[in-house]
Amino acid sequence: MRTVDLQIEDIVFGGKGVGREHGKAVFVPFTVDGEFISAKITRDKKKLAEAEVVDVRKPSSHRIEPRCPYFGRCGGCAYQHIDYSHQLEIKTSQVRDVLQRIGQIKDIPLRSIVPSPSPYAYRNRITVHAEDGVIGYFRRDSHRLIDVECCPIAMDEVNRELKDLRARKVPDGHYTLRARSGPRIFSQTNDAVATALRDLVIALVPPNQQLLVDAYCGAGFFAKALIDKFERIVGIDWDRFAIAAANENVTAKETYVAGDVEAGLRSALHECDKDRTVLLLDPPATGLGLRVREAIGDTAPATLIYISCNPSTLARDLGDFRHGFEIRSITPLDMFPQTAEIEVVAELRRLD
Template identity: 30%
Template sequence: MVTAKPEVELTVSRIVAGGAGMAELDGRKVFVPLTAPGERVRARLVLSKRDYAVARLQEVLEPSPHRRAPRCPLFGRCGGCQFQHLVPDEQLRVKREMVADALRRIGRLDLPVAPVLPAPDEWHYRNKTQYAVGIDRGPRVGFFVTGTHRIVPAEPCFLHPARFDAARRACADWLCGAAAQAYREHDHTGNLRHLALRTDGRRTIALVATRTRRISVELVERLAATPGVDAIVQNVNPEPGNRIFGPETRPILGEPGLEYELAGRRLRVSPTAFFQVNTAQAETIVALVRERLGDRRWTRIADLYCGVGAFALAVSDLAEQVTGVESSPVAVADARRNAELAGAGNAEFTEGDAAFLPADIGPADAVILDPPRKGVSRELIATLGAARPDRIVYVSCDPATLARDLALLGKTGYRAGDVQPVDMFPQTAQSSP
C-alpha cells in the first residue's frame, strides 16, 4: 500500500540560499521552491526531518504581486533557473537579502549591503553553456533536472545566445543515430560526455568533451555546418565521475581561442580557461575592484586566483608591480600572453596554488581575492593576517563562504567595509557579492 504524502497550506516568509521559499509548520522550517515572499500556497511534503521539511508546490492560493509567468516552459523542471517567476526588481531585492542573511547568520557580521547592481540584460546574457550528454529514456543532450542527473533537452534556453540552441540540436540529432556514443556515468561507458559552447560575441567555439581521444567525424561535420559555429575543439576526460573537462584539449577545426575586451584590454581565453559568463557584468566587477583600490599608487598588487589575468591587467596602471597567482597552467599561459597584448611590462603571473601563497612572489600592499565557490583556505587567511597588506578586495561567487572568510579575516585584525552585490546571473538564485 502506498501512502500519499500530506498536503499542507503555508505562508512563505522569505527566500533563502538556493532559491526556495521558507515557511513554518509546527515549529519546523519548510522549504518550498518556486514560491515568493508573502504567498500563501498549498504544497506536498516530500521530505520530513526532525527540524525541517521540503515540500513541492501544488498551488499558489494567494500570489505575490511580484510573481510573473515564467518565460521558459521547462521552468521548475530544468535546474538552470530558480527565479523566472519573480519580476526583476524582486529578484534583486531577494538576492540582497540573501547576501545580508549569510553575513549575519554565518559571519555574525552586521555590514551595510548595497542594492544589487542589475545586469543590462536579463535574458541571453551568458557567453558559455555546458550541456550534459547521456541516456535518459533514449540519448539526450541538455541540462540536468533539478536535484538529479536526469537530462532535460532544454531548447530554446533563454539565458544564452540562440545559436547555442542550434549546435545542441545538431549534436542531439546525430546522437539519435549513435546512442551507443552517449556517456553512461554509472558504468563509465560511451564516449561523448558534454557539449560546451562559448562565444566572445564575435566567434563561437564548440567544445566536445569525450572519454577517449576518438571523436565522430559525422558529429564534427554536423557541428561545422551549424550556422554560427566557428571552431571545434575536443577535450579528453578519461576519468570516471561527473567532472566536465580533463587534462587534454586539442583543436579539431578552426582557430580555437576566444578574445574578450574588458576594461579596454584584450583578453585571450583558451577553450577550457575560466572567464566570467556574463561579460557585461564582468566589466562592472572590474570597475568595482578599481574603485575599491582607490587613487593610491600601490607598490605591489597581488591578484590571487587570477585566471587569465583580467583583474591584474585591469589594475596594472595602479601599481609599480602586479603579480597574479593561478593553479591552472592553461590560464597562466593565457594571462602571460594577455600581458604581452596589453604591453603590461609590470605584470607577472605565477603558476601555483593561491590557497598557499607562494613565498617567492614578494610582499604585496594590496591583494585581490577571487576564489572559487569554496572560498579562501585557512592557510591563506593566516598568511594574509601575518603579511598585513594594507587593503584586501574580495570578489566572491558565494555569500556563505564570503561570510565565513570575512569573519576569519576579522580575527586577524581586518575590518570589513561595504558589500556590493552584482547580479551576474538573472533568473537564478546566484549572485556575486
C-alpha cells in the same frame, strides 16, 4: 505524504521559500515571499521539512509567468516565476542575511545590487550533456537529463551552437558551447555584468600602489585592467593554460605564476610595502582555504578585495578577518539572473 498550508516568509539563499508549520521551517522551491500556498511534504526531518507546491492559494504580486518550458524541472533556474526587480531585492536581503548569520557581521556597509542589463539571453557559454540521444541539462535534484532545445538565459549565439549540436549525432559526454571561441579556461559568464564588476574593482583600488597580488587570477581579467595603478603585479592560478594566456603580451611589471594559492600566497606577500599592497581574491565557490586565511592574517596587506561567487563561504572568510580588517563596502552583482547564484565584492582595509 501529507499536505500543509503555509505562508512563505522569506526566500533563502539557494532559492527556496521558507514557511513554518508549528514553528518548524518548511522549505518550498518556486514560491515567493508573502504568498499563501499548499505544499506536499516530501521530506520530514526533526528540525526542518522539504515540500513541493501543490497550490498557490494567494499569489504574490511579484509572481509572473516563467519564460522557459523547462522551468521547474530543469536544475538551472530558480526564479523565473519572480519579476526581475524583486529577484534583485531577494538577492540583496540574502547577502545581508548570510553575512549576519554565518559571518556574525553587524552593520554591513551594503551597496545597491548591480543588475544585469539583460535578465535573459546573457550567458556566453553553457555546458550540456548528451546521453542515449538526449541532449540537455540535468533535472533538478537528479542525474537524469531533460532534452533541451533552447535555453532562454543563454545568448542567441549559444543557442545556435546548441541547435547545431542537436542536429549532429554526437557521442555521450559533456559539451561546452560558447558564444565565441577562445582558450578552454575560466571566463566570466555574463559579459555586461563582468564589465561592471571589473569597473567596480578598478574604482575600489586606491591609486599609486606598489604591489598587486591577484590570487586566483585566471588569465588576468582583473590584473590587466589595473596595471596603471601598480609598480608590480603578481598573479597566481593553478591552471597553466590560464597562466599561459595571461603571459601573452605581458608588460615588465607583470609576473604570472602557475601554482596553488594555498602554497604560494605567503611568499608573494612577503617583503613588500604592506601599506601599498592590494590583495585581490577571486576564489572558486569553496572560498579560501585555512592556509590562505592564515597567510592574510599574518602578512596583513593594507587593502583586500574579495570577489565571491558564494555568499556563504564569503561570510565564513570575512568572519575570520573581522578583527584585523574593516569592511568598507559589500556590493552584490547579479551575474546570473533567474538563478539562485549571487556574485559579491567585499572591500576591506587593514585596521592599524
